[in-house]
Amino acid sequence: MFIKDAFLKKETTLSFEIFPPKNLDNIFNTIQELKKFNPDFISITYGAGGSSKDRTVEIASTIKNNYGIEALAHLTCAASTKEEIEEIINKLKQSKIENILALRGDIPEGFIQGKEYPYRYAKDLIWKLKEDANLCIAAAAYPEGHNECKNLDNGVRYLKEKVDEGADLLITQLFFDNNNFFEFKEKLYQYNIKVPVVTGIMPAVNKALIEKIQKLSGFVLPDKVKSFMSKYEYNEDDLKKAGIEYASYQMEELLKNKVEGIHLYTMNKHDIVKNILDNVSFK
Numbered sequence: 001m002f003i004k005d006a007f008l009k010k011e012t013t014l015s016f017e018i019f020p021p022k023n024l025d026n027i028f029n030t031i032q033e034l035k036k037f038n039p040d041f042i043s044i045t046y047g048a049g050g051s052s053k054d055r056t057v058e059i060a061s062t063i064k065n066n067y068g069i070e071a072l073a074h075l076t077c078a079a080s081t082k083e084e085i086e087e088i089i090n091k092l093k094q095s096k097i098e099n100i101l102a103l104r105g106d107i108p109e110g111f112i113q114g115k116e117y118p119y120r121y122a123k124d125l126i127w128k129l130k131e132d133a134n135l136c137i138a139a140a141a142y143p144e145g146h147n148e149c150k151n152l153d154n155g156v157r158y159l160k161e162k163v164d165e166g167a168d169l170l171i172t173q174l175f176f177d178n179n180n181f182f183e184f185k186e187k188l189y190q191y192n193i194k195v196p197v198v199t200g201i202m203p204a205v206n207k208a209l210i211e212k213i214q215k216l217s218g219f220v221l222p223d224k225v226k227s228f229m230s231k232y233e234y235n236e237d238d239l240k241k242a243g244i245e246y247a248s249y250q251m252e253e254l255l256k257n258k259v260e261g262i263h264l265y266t267m268n269k270h271d272i273v274k275n276i277l278d279n280v281s282f283k
């Protein structure tokens, strides 16, 4: 099933992101547990430079074919040749994967974009994927800007290029300030971007991880989040509690505002997902 069709049936979709761990055995238990929340889809990250590409395909295939949940496979393009991209698309199609999150990926240090690497931006990968009408394409959106493009209007112009190239839905980078997302959504209307926008929420339970993503991608860390992350930096249980509480509050407010979808960055921790979903009134 194309993920874009889920938005026709539901006011707000629920989905999860997982990453391929080194030991694949652990992930199957996580998927089993996540299935209990009846997600509309599960997305699987892709290591920059393709370091986990086979595991991404294998997990996507298992989610779709063994667990009966729609899978959204992430795919990055900047450091890949045309042949590498075609090989992975073929593998995904052989596994009956119909949904791909088309990403540029972070540029490896010292990497020089040249003829051999024809996909400079995510929109170039979307163009390539859209050669095949049997795929539904998602793309990334940055409500608070991206490290390489702090000007929000320019960011939305580039986002429009991805939608015009064929992106069927957008998934946002994690954010902690809902108001920034609501303003961003207004901007999308102004630029005539009408595809569903799924809000990415990551519970702030791992200070180092949040700081690492912020460095790479750029989002606003509100004082409240900064403060509890510092306060409980060395107290795992309390940080977990505070992170879950904040994510629950954020999600509840997004639901009240009828966002089209909520995508939880699970970090493969189904217990945290359960705690959050127990706190919110998700129908």
Ligand code: FAD
Residues within 6 Å of the ligand: 044, 045, 046, 047, 048, 049, 074, 075, 076, 102, 103, 104, 105, 106, 107, 120, 121, 122, 123, 140, 141, 146, 147, 148, 149, 154, 155, 158, 161, 162, 171, 172, 173, 174, 200, 216, 217
């Ligand atoms: P693009 O849309 O190509 O944008 C990259 C930068 O170029 C932006 O700053 C943009 O504003 C700018 N830009 C775009 N078009 C133009 C243009 N025409 N002219 C000038 N500038 C332009 N990374 C991974 O490695 N693996 C993953 O699995 C993964 N999953 C992700 C999931 C989500 C939901 C998100 C939000 C991000 C994910 N990332 C992942 C991170 C992502 O790869 C990085 O943020 C990357 O730096 C940008 O990717 P993009 O697809 O948004 O790129």
